[in-house]
Structure formats: C-alpha cells, structure tokens
Amino acid sequence: MTQAVVVLDTDFLSAFLKIDRLSLVRDFYGVEVLLVPPAVFREVSRTQLVESLAGLSWVRVESLGAGEPPFFEDPRLGQGERDAIALAGQHADSILLTNDNRALEAARRAGLRVVDIPSFLLSCKQSGFLDREQIQSLIQALWDKDRYRFRREVQDILLS
Numbered sequence: 001m002t003q004a005v006v007v008l009d010t011d012f013l014s015a016f017l018k019i020d021r022l023s024l025v026r027d028f029y030g031v032e033v034l035l036v037p038p039a040v041f042r043e044v045s046r047t048q049l050v051e052s053l054a055g056l057s058w059v060r061v062e063s064l065g066a067g068e069p070p071f072f073e074d075p076r077l078g079q080g081e082r083d084a085i086a087l088a089g090q091h092a093d094s095i096l097l098t099n100d101n102r103a104l105e106a107a108r109r110a111g112l113r114v115v116d117i118p119s120f121l122l123s124c125k126q127s128g129f130l131d132r133e134q135i136q137s138l139i140q141a142l143w144d145k146d147r148y149r150f151r152r153e154v155q156d157i158l159l160s
Contacts, residue, residue: 005091007035008059009084009098010043015117015148019141025120026058027131029095033060037083046057065090076102088112104117117142118154125158132159 006029013036016022026034036044044053053059064086074082081103088096089110096107096114107114115123121138124130130134130138135158142148150158 003093004029004030005035005088005094005107006031007037007084007088007091007094008040008098009096009100009103010040010078010080011099012097012117013040013053014044014047014049015099015142015146017044017052018145019138021138022056023058024124024138025097028111028120028124028127033058035060035062035087037062037064037080037087039079039083043078043080062087072107074102077106081106085110085112088114095099117148118150119159121158 006025008025013022015074022034036059038052038061041053064083077085077100081098081100084096085107086096087102088107089112094112096103096112097116097120098104098107098114099116101125104114104116121130121135125132127134139150139155139158142150147148
C-alpha cells in the first residue's frame with residue numbers, strides 16, 4: 001500500500017505552526033514528511049513563523065513539475081494556494097490541507113482529496129486519535145493564537 005502524500009497550504013500550515021501542533025498532522029496521517037510548494041514556503045518566510053518552520057526537518061519544500069492544469073491559474077487563488085493544489089495533483093495518493101474555501105472548491109473540482117481544519121479535527125475525533133478534551137484544547141489554541149473561529153454547529157459536533 002502506498003503511503004499518502006500530505007501537502008499543506010499556507011493557511012493550514014501557519015495555523016498549526018502558531019499553536020505548535022504541526023506534528024499532530026504528521027502523526028495523524030502517519031507520514032514521515034509534510035510537503036509544501038516553494039510559494040507556500042515564501043509566504044511563511046515573510047512571517048515570524050519561518051523560525052519554527054525552519055527547525056522542522058520533516059517539512060520539505062518540493063518544487064512543481066511542468067505543465068500544471070490551466071484552472072490553477074484561477075486569479076481568485078493566491079500563488080500558494082495554486083501551487084499547493086498543483087503539487088497535490090502531482091501525487092497519486094495525496095491529501096491537500098487548506099482552509100481557503102476557494103482552494104477547497106478548486107481542489108475538489110480537480111478530483112483531489114482536500115481537508116480543512118474542521119474536517120481534520122473531526123477525523124481525529126472519529127478515529128479516536130484525539131479525545132474531546134484535546135479537541136477543545138486545539139479549538140481554544142486556534143482561537144487564542146490564530147483567531148480561528150469555528151461555526152457554532154461545527155464546534156458542537158467536534159465537542160459532542
């Protein structure tokens with residue numbers, strides 16, 4: 001069985017760097033490395049998070065191959081989102097982690113497996129990887145450090 005390839009977009013990556021829990025993503029998916037395209041690395045490198053990212057040997061910057069599909073040129077998407085979708089598309093068994101609604105939609109149209117933060121936490125809960133208290137702690141940390149707010153009904157599901 002082929003191991004999944006996990007590709008991160010800037011928003012998902014930065015949220016988990018801010019709460020110092022990016023290893024949770026790697027551990028949940030059981031992968032040795034997480035991939036980011038160069039554009040995502042550049043976006044993060046413009047922030048103070050670059051120091052946290054630079055210390056993670058298991059996050060690898062992977063360049064894009066030639067010939068990405070035309071819809072990745074969608075002007076509604078930032079360069080990091082377009083490149084993350086393209087990079088995920090280069091791997092047969094990939095999972096794209098993004099929290100941008102337009103990127104989610106574009107990735108789904110491309111037939112990619114795509115996961116946002118609420119879906120990731122729900123998968124962690126349903127699989128028994130995290131318990132209610134751990135989910136609550138992550139929800140609070142995401143609010144405190146990233147101002148990430150869950151819709152009420154989503155939070156209720158995650159904490160039920």
